[in-house]
Amino acid sequence: MATTTNYGWTTPDDTALVKDGASAIRTLGSSVDTTTKNLNPETTLRDLSFRSSTSNVNTRIPIGSSGQHLTVVGGVPAWATASDQTPLTTKGDLFTFSTVDARLGVGANGTTLVADSAEATGLKWATPASGSGPAFRAFKTSGAGNQTIASSGTATKISFQGEDFDTDSCFDSTTNFRFTPTTAGKYLIGANLAIIANPANFFRMDIFKNGSEQSTLFFGTVTSTTTGVAGSALIDFNGTTDYVEIFVTNNGTTRAVEYGPTTTFFYGTFIRS
Numbered sequence: 001m002a003t004t005t006n007y008g009w010t011t012p013d014d015t016a017l018v019k020d021g022a023s024a025i026r027t028l029g030s031s032v033d034t035t036t037k038n039l040n041p042e043t044t045l046r047d048l049s050f051r052s053s054t055s056n057v058n059t060r061i062p063i064g065s066s067g068q069h070l071t072v073v074g075g076v077p078a079w080a081t082a083s084d085q086t087p088l089t090t091k092g093d094l095f096t097f098s099t100v101d102a103r104l105g106v107g108a109n110g111t112t113l114v115a116d117s118a119e120a121t122g123l124k125w126a127t128p129a130s131g132s133g134p135a136f137r138a139f140k141t142s143g144a145g146n147q148t149i150a151s152s153g154t155a156t157k158i159s160f161q162g163e164d165f166d167t168d169s170c171f172d173s174t175t176n177f178r179f180t181p182t183t184a185g186k187y188l189i190g191a192n193l194a195i196i197a198n199p200a201n202f203f204r205m206d207i208f209k210n211g212s213e214q215s216t217l218f219f220g221t222v223t224s225t226t227t228g229v230a231g232s233a234l235i236d237f238n239g240t241t242d243y244v245e246i247f248v249t250n251n252g253t254t255r256a257v258e259y260g261p262t263t264t265f266f267y268g269t270f271i272r273s
Contacts, residue, residue, distance in 0.1 A: 156248055189234075194263035205246065
């Protein structure tokens, strides 16, 4: 007897004399029925099937429950309930990556997210760099009186005994009358002086940094009446030893710098690092 190529169904040879044709047909039909059933094991609406380990046999997978997904367990298809695939556990966590998916816990209040190649995920929470620094405003007090500036052509430091504010106690209003900020960065430094003059003569005001002229704030001739001299400059400080003072130079008749919180004052404020 011959067999079919794919499923091995028994059939008569071409030269065989079939004694019982009905029996031969039943035998072939039973083989077809068995094979067809093995290839289509589904019994219920929406069933699935997959090729089993047995040749020419499929296995039925009943439809899964709502929300399940088709996965593989032990090399065999199966329905499974989806689970949370993220590593996040806490409010504010970030989903990051190192060599695998990773959790970066939320940072402390006020911290910012920054790149850092030394971290496993390349990210970290960090406290932002300080964006503020000291500021002050000092003035010449009435108790100190007007300050005489001799006609010597030599720079004379102006004293400021009073303070409207000094946020970080960086201004010395008793001895050196200088501003020494404790935060490194760029500062706006300025001053206003009222010069009592009669008659007119040459007068100059300067900012001195660390004892050397840094910036000329005014260069000109004071009139025969009280004259205001004002100006400002941006100066960089190291935050430890750098300091500034206000000096004037008088090349004419002896003059005086007038006292008063609104006429003669010295100020400075942090701008940026």
